[in-house]
Amino acid sequence: MHDSSKTIQKNHDDLFFNSFKLLTIVLIVIGILMRFINIDEKITWADETFTYLRIYGNTKSDLMQEVVNSQILTAGTLLQKYQSPGVGKSIIDIVKGLAVEDPKHPPLYFVMTNLWVQCFGSTVVATRSFSAFISLLIFPALYWLCQELFQSKIVGLVAIAIIAVSPFYLVYAQEARMYSLYTLNILLSSGALLRAMRLNTKPSWSIYSVTLLLGLYTHFLFSLVAIGQGIYVAVNQGLRARKILIAYLSAFLAGIFAFLPWLFLIITQSDKVQETINWSKRIVPLNDLVDAWQIHWARIFFDITSEYRYPDQLQNSLWFLIIRLLVILLFYAVYFLVRKTPKSTWSFVLILISLTALTQAIPDVIFGGLRSGIMRYSIPVYLRCHLTMAYLLAQKTIISPRMKMRKHLWRLLLLGLIFLQIISCVIILPKKTWWNKAYSSDNIPMANIIKQFKNPLIICLECGKDSGWGNVLSISYLLEPQTKFQLFSSTNIKQIPDTFTDVFFLNASEKLQDILKKEHDWNIALVFKHSQSLWKLKLSTGNK
Template sequence: MHHFKLAPSWLRFLIVVLLVIGIFFRFVNLERKVYWHDETYTSLRISGYTVKEVRQQIFNNRVITGTYFDKYQRPNSEKNLGDTIKSLAIEDPQHPPLYYIIARFWVQIFGSSVTAIRSLSAFISLLVFPCVYWLCKELFRVPLSVPFIAIALMAISPIHLVYAQEAREYMLWTVTILLSSASLLRAIRLESKSKELAKKHQASDSIFAWGIYAATLAVSLYTFLLSGFVALAHAIYILASAKFQFTKTVKNYLFASLAGFLAFMPWILVVLFNFSQLDLVTSWTKTQTNFVTLIQGWLIQLSHIFFDFNLGFENPLSYFIAPVILIFVGYAIYFLYRTTNQKSWLFIVLLIAVPALPLILPDLLFGGIRSLSDRYLLPSYLGIQIAAAYLLATQIYSGNLARRQIWQIITVLVITCGMISCGVNSQAETWWSKLISYGNPQVATIINQASRPLLISDSFGINYGNVFSLSYLLEPKVRFQLVKEQKTPKIYNQFTDIFFLNPANDFRQKIEKSNKSKLNVVYQDNYYSLWKLAKSHILRRL
């Protein structure tokens, strides 16, 4: 293990500047990007309504205004906190309730605007900085160099900015991963001290530390189910560090982790009782794709940690950037292994590998796109960023002058890529993270250009969430006709333009036959399409 002095003054100044810039980017233009499909589900859960209730109440073939959506996107007197938890348990058990409980109280205090609800994630993201500082101190036990550079990298990391500005639980999950990991290492350290000193107060400190770990593990589990893979990484680390012997540390860990999972038992029972619903709402992860697409997706995702201009792999720049970042990350992990003790490198390697492999291997063996969701790989990204921070912290002022200068240039390039990425992101209306709602700003522009438009949609598949997403973008003049079970809608002549959101082929054919007219596609992407009824054939049907 190397020992390092405090970072030079220029580096400390740079880190402070990067932290300020990172905080600024987290709060600037919070409302600018499309409030997408999944975020509208966050607001739905906060309201306490279920999808089934919404379908019954507004997907009933009547023409309505955009104000009808408001009731199901904010807290109201008809539903309470218990309804929020119940709606998750019944319809979406993959999402434990902690974030949604916090979010409900948050919007009751600060309002339900897009800025207000996203600001919760932005504020939570600030907790990443002290948490990663603590984790790095526990890992390396060195002065400020590594923890501070880790803070700087996460401050201007594009992937952190994406989820710091999204009304979902993923920044809270990031914080709980760091907290549980740091508290585990602290408990192990105090356990070792109590053995060495054999003092009663040290033993009580150790017990309290294990209690903190149990609590943070439970909090992490109540934030996101995939915390179970992080807990598995912790378990393997404890057993490997003890050389698979039943030591006192192993025993205390087992008691603490058991306490954490027992505290989570109520939601485990919810998941078991509603497993078929969980399987249904996660069925999209089984979408088949080819091996080449998986490899391309993994490379793009890896680059999002340090560089993100919202480029697809079809962009030539991606073919240069992604392999360079892969080499950088690979060398950072190798350098960590070669220059630190097992306590440090093993923990980080397990944090990277264990949460990722249960997603990657099923995709390779059985097909699917589980591993193509950046949010599921956040624990691995944290491990990669800490490894990169360690590499940069050790190299920018170690060795001869030429070597230091090379690594200082690399550090500046990494920082520059992150800052420019955050700048580009902050000005965009949409981003790759919006997935199935990526094209909604363009669709809204098309519809808003009409003088008296009507948007017709059913609630099939992604249409339900996207019509709610569009309600945030469409002007008050737009009317909605939400149909039940693809029932052929009545078309009235007071509307100049009739649009259909992502109609299925059989539904589209029924509409064309009923109205004796053609539907023409006016927008289409990889996820959905917008169609328009031929204007000259709009009939009045009363």
């Protein structure tokens, strides 16, 4: 009788496992399709305009010259000159522009995207499709890492199933930025490290060194991943495993040595780096940070709102209840991982979670800032959380030979999580914008207002910063090509041409309003305000 019940249980487990394998294939197909559906419908946000500027070999200094000259330009001219392929530009121009103007962004993604658009065209669809294509390579890379870390095909299968339709990875797969490539490199370097430690051969360590180099030349924050991997090797090998330590140090130093030229640029131009990331040091209340940490983790499974802020009314909503339940589930998954796996496994996950999370969260809490509230900065954290959840769900739903009724409940939970993910993706896909494009989202209603007027002029004062010109380029995609712009680096504006009867100001501060009133006797009226604001000049005889 006992053997009979075991046989029945095994048959049920086999049936679920075979069904889940089929479900995973279906989810992969759905995930592939979703990454390319409506890929050109999302707004081209400010950071993406930086991508288009760089991949075509253009520079910010060229664009700043337009600001200095303060000539009237059309939206079409701006896009043609600074968001399209230029004559005589090469990969050398891409690398040189980044090295001189913005070394915090290593050149690998921009060079690869340039080669991609040369093959497939320079449209928004073609450019974003590079990120979508790279995001598909995450599936086999994740499966390989699960094999190396857990020695389990089943964990790898569950991990792929939940990443294929994860709204978090979908969002970054559909934008022209480096984060899909960054995610892929994290997985590749992690798998390569574990493989090299297992085989301890020169070719395996050489592969790890290459993945380290690729990661560093994709995103500077990959350095935290590299440091975490070093800590992992030291903790798990110690001084006794001398051969592995020597091999690791050789591979690590080879990767770092090849990155030294770019690291030198970052160090010598640290003032430029700091200038471009000052926005992340804005003071954020601690309770908002705590909300952000919870919401961001939950976005792997559940993401139904594009709102990036966390108003009080959300505290008691069903939306926030689900988020908190997912956070509790994560803590249990971490506990389960530590309890059920050897130190070499759980330490690999927890070291990289802790290092990346704490190096950003501690400064935010002590000195103020929102670095830990920016999801793209914490991709290594979410990937390790993903691994933790995959292990828990695989064990509870398939691998464990016990828990008859509990196993059914865990299977319902797994299917429920996948259902939440699909619903989230279905909500995201038709939207024109989402939380990762929050600031630029206001360009949609502002552009709709401007397009109601026949011959408008849009003035951007204090437009010498990245946020200023990035936003101008972003809104240019939404306006008619003949729409006119005039850009100024400061508040020093002389005269508005008589040919324009409808004049708009982007993001006029109170200080700017006072200057316009005192120096020019100009009154401007607010026509839109959210994260950004749009103002319209009240024309009178004195305005001419």
